Amino acid sequence: MQFLYLLAFWVLLPLGASASLFGDDCPTAPITAGNVTFTTAFTGTDKFSQTLLNAVRNAKTSIKVITHNFYSKDLSLALHEMARQGKQVEIILDRKTNENGYSELGFLQLMSHNPHYVKDKEAQLQDYIIIDDNILILGTIAAIHDADDEAKSSAGIVIIGNAPELAKKYVANFQSLWDNSEGFKELKEQKNKK
Numbered sequence: 001m002q003f004l005y006l007l008a009f010w011v012l013l014p015l016g017a018s019a020s021l022f023g024d025d026c027p028t029a030p031i032t033a034g035n036v037t038f039t040t041a042f043t044g045t046d047k048f049s050q051t052l053l054n055a056v057r058n059a060k061t062s063i064k065v066i067t068h069n070f071y072s073k074d075l076s077l078a079l080h081e082m083a084r085q086g087k088q089v090e091i092i093l094d095r096k097t098n099e100n101g102y103s104e105l106g107f108l109q110l111m112s113h114n115p116h117y118v119k120d121k122e123a124q125l126q127d128y129i130i131i132d133d134n135i136l137i138l139g140t141i142a143a144i145h146d147a148d149d150e151a152k153s154s155a156g157i158v159i160i161g162n163a164p165e166l167a168k169k170y171v172a173n174f175q176s177l178w179d180n181s182e183g184f185k186e187l188k189e190q191k192n193k194k
Helices: 002-015 048-057 073-084 095-099 105-110 147-152 164-179 184-193
Strands: 031-033 036-042 062-067 088-093 116-118 128-131 135-139 156-161 181-183
Touching (some): 036 048, 048 073, 073 088, 073 105
Parallel strands (some): 062 088
Antiparallel strands (some): 031 036, 036 156, 062 128, 128 135
């Protein structure tokens, strides 16, 4: 079934669909294949950040984020707001990339979040968001810092909705990494003890 979803995406993507599953100001409607919806957004041609943030802000129960680079101040604020509303927010970041001081790790920690890193992985290179264990956002999810950065960058996402079997695979992947992770807060405490 996963193969059919991906095949439909790669066949339909060149048709030029670019829309948001979430929000009224999307330029066109999502692509559908059966019950599955595919929504794309690219920097420079679409409302990339708005599409991503609208999807996150429409979460009903949970948001799981896994990304290599986390530079997006807007996404940090949206995740913080979702957590304040009582939604479960879990974040896994690459350890080396996010310890260098260039990411939003410090801001996330300041906002009482404790992003995790996978303990036994040298590098964490996956980039996706799972919303309500049902909606997937794949692509460059957290590397765009702000609107100025978006104008100078090339990035894209695809939002896949109504694909429960595919979503289950991503949820299982995320959970296996989360179960083998620890928070950056604990890492900092360990370093301070040395």
